[in-house]
Amino acid sequence: MRVSASAPGRVNLIGEHTDYNAGFVLPFALPYRTTVHAVRSLRQKWTVTSDWAPGQSTSFGKPESAAGSATWVDYVRGVVWALQDAGHEVPGADLHISSDVPVGSGLSSSAALECAVLTALIELSDLDIPVTDRPALAQRAENAFVGVPCGIMDQAASVLSEAGHALLLDCRTLETEHIPFDGTILVIDTRAPHRLVDGEYALRRTTCEAAARELLVPALRDADLSDVDRLTDPVMRRRARHVVTENARVLETVALLAAGKVHEIGPLMTDSHTSLKNDFEVTVPELDVAVAAALEAGAYGARMTGGGFGGCVIALVEPRDVAFVTESVEAAFARSKFTPPRSFVAAPSAGAHLEK
Template sequence: MTAGTGVERGVWAAPGRVNLIGEHTDYCDGFVLPFALPQRTVVTAERLGRPEWSVTSTLTGETVTFDLSEPVTGWAAYVAAVVWALRDAGHDVPGARLHVDSDVPGGAGLSSSAALECAVLSALADLGGLDIPLAHRPKLAQRAENEYVGVPCGIMDQSASTLCREGHALFLDCRTMATEHVPLDLAGQGLAILVIDSRAPHQLADGEYAARRAACERAAALLGLPALRDAALADLSRLDDPLLVRRARHVVTENARVLETIALLREGRLREIGPLMTASHASMRDDFEITVPEVDEAVETALAAGAYGARMTGGGFGGCVLALVEAEKLDAVAEAVHTAFATRGFRPPATFTALPAPGAHRLS
């Protein structure tokens, strides 16, 4: 593919994300509703005159240089993966010197990896003058993570990091890639979303995420369906394996909860999405079995302290909880969770308020 005239240098950013509702539905061709966080990864980049890439991380202090002749591992693999995916798609990717900084918490289920991928992709596209429509970029970043890094993630994280708009949640149909920006005016209704980072170990590459995806694909195949997006609850009686029934039931009911949530948001009935968030968490806990004691404690404590709803967000096995609360109750709910964690002997959680932020863009 022919590149246009690129820029010599610049600064680009891409955000982390939380998923308001719709967990483990993206790779089942289902529905998701994420929004971008103010926390973001920033890439400062300049073009080099040779096919070589050098990336320095402020977080690790490391500099890694590569030319794709050998596999790249560790955190820099996410950068190499983007270069690989772009080149494999036929793009003339310019060599570049990259400097990466980020305030997206790593290992918290907030898509720090997608933020890195999408910021690097934005930088390289502009440096090389590459003609890549915004709508096509999530697929490239997802392929980078799936095929180069080896993480079988769906399309949601990269879509959120690329496409989200400030003040909105992103309704994404993961089959058609159709999007709708749904207003999420929390402050206008006196509400806030408290993010509780459980600080429990969050590992997606240990096989558990892959096992859940494989179970969903197996269930769909046994039902003779392209994906669980096409299943109804009544179909699950045709599955003999109780584990597959539970996994499929989560996906079917979660897709329905996403659609219900969107209908309420369109009508401005934000408080009424709370019970759907809580039901989503129960489904992840009981049917999908991806929660851990820390996130269950955070959900139960937030609800007891007055939250309208609460749920884990992200791939599971650790990570963060979202709680929908009255803005005036933010401090009280956060304090209750801190106290509960101390009582249980858990590591102290981190808490912050989430506001819908813009997707990937050039800063300068």
Template structure:
């Protein structure tokens, strides 16, 4: 180890990982499909300083009590809450055969928890970056998404796909990440909205997630069952003609969403690469309608936000994230962003909902070392 790296390890390291907004491609990742997320400036920051080997202590600015554990405490699901993501990273690295340094981890974040902006993936990837850096672990960033997904799937118990971890790790400033969730091949698609006079507004509905873990798992199980009935490894491999071959109406609707959503992602990428950012609006709206009617993962707050944004002049709008609460994304003219945001806020007041938080989303870079 060089003298510079030795000093860095002794003093500690600081890593940041952003949240993400998924422009389009919802519930396609665990069906081996296509997604198009981008990172946002809001992020989780982790400072890691050395502790004796085999001991980890984590504190968070959003929690009053620290989390501490040693190697003998690494049991999937423990500790509960945010600490499981920290322990899960240590567990996953050790399961992969790496020597993980003991560390004191100080965590801060300006990402809203539960808003569907991947605060959990940001936490896991920021901790991962800090521990890999602190311990000089030979794990290239290209392999971080898979390991971070393992944290959520096998340790935390959330059966998510790999989109969030990929976006949080790999995104480039000013671009969206076009990801093939089967091969993990990716490319960066220019998302120069400002140059086109456009803004992507994020509407955090602040609606509490309802039944999200159980319903998410149910959607995933239905898709797997449909793929088995159709004789394919994943729904990525079928077209719309396959829908009528399914005996269950629920399966037909779920598969129709996945198939058409993959098509929308590909068309969105084509339009963006051709410089037609304004033209993606109808694709966003069609995605929301599919998620509402065929995949059944919206809630009233999401539907009201989309309807109000469209009525106020948005080119398109859709829920983003897993659904059952969370955020809406609206594509608007920059000079009308405040007007659209006010219209959504007024609609929420009319329906008796809590006031939403509306802010512009700027494509940012993925996980990075700060110091």
């Protein structure tokens, strides 16, 4: 039996570092995808090959525990483990992987890989797993097996997105709503190397969890600004203020989009970036320069997207201004002696599915 499945990367329109605080996020799927071609094997073994490592293969038996190395193959092993840990029978398979999702850019290449493998293995195993349950399985692979403490946004966007829509996700209830979005989003890959991202990301999460405990609320989603003011530690107060205000920005963005006021979400995007820079402290100079240059060139709004410490900026622009904004950001990077950025326009695309 042979199957092919693909899953997209994502950008987050707004709602950063709110997912692991039981809050709201508004991502959409990219047109860039990871594809898995899977052939069922007679042995209880999985062999993985890829386009980016031609001639090389990795094989493994039943995954028992995380390897601890967090290589890309560990994400594949993690999906097999998560399915088996949930009580599902997964046959051995030969898996070949190809992808055009940019790696290391904060566009969720790892979630695309997990969700493509998951979609293929569910079909190959003839498993009856509702689509709405699949993001949690992929997240468990990344959290419990690979050891990355991500929230569920990336996997939900990769699995559940619809073309032409952003995905409003309540990260507590996992309820979703597809929000029509026809704005022009310019994605600017700053190509900034991720700096201290693993330890710093985990630290942001533990700080937010500590703030919720001090406030005696289940999560920062349940706090308001008057609660934040009661926090005694200034760093904890800044982190919590970002989460509280970011959740409000997500809901306001959804309301504006529902009213057809696409361009009016721009200031909320920019406010989000300012909060991520000053309160959550996850930007780097390349991200800040890209946002400033895009705004100066006429973007309605701009912000970093993803976990931060490198990666991408998104800018809401007029279609006619794409080239000018792109050139303005490139010129600003040249003046700052940064590595030249890469830019592309992204339209909301479909989530994971089987390929014909």
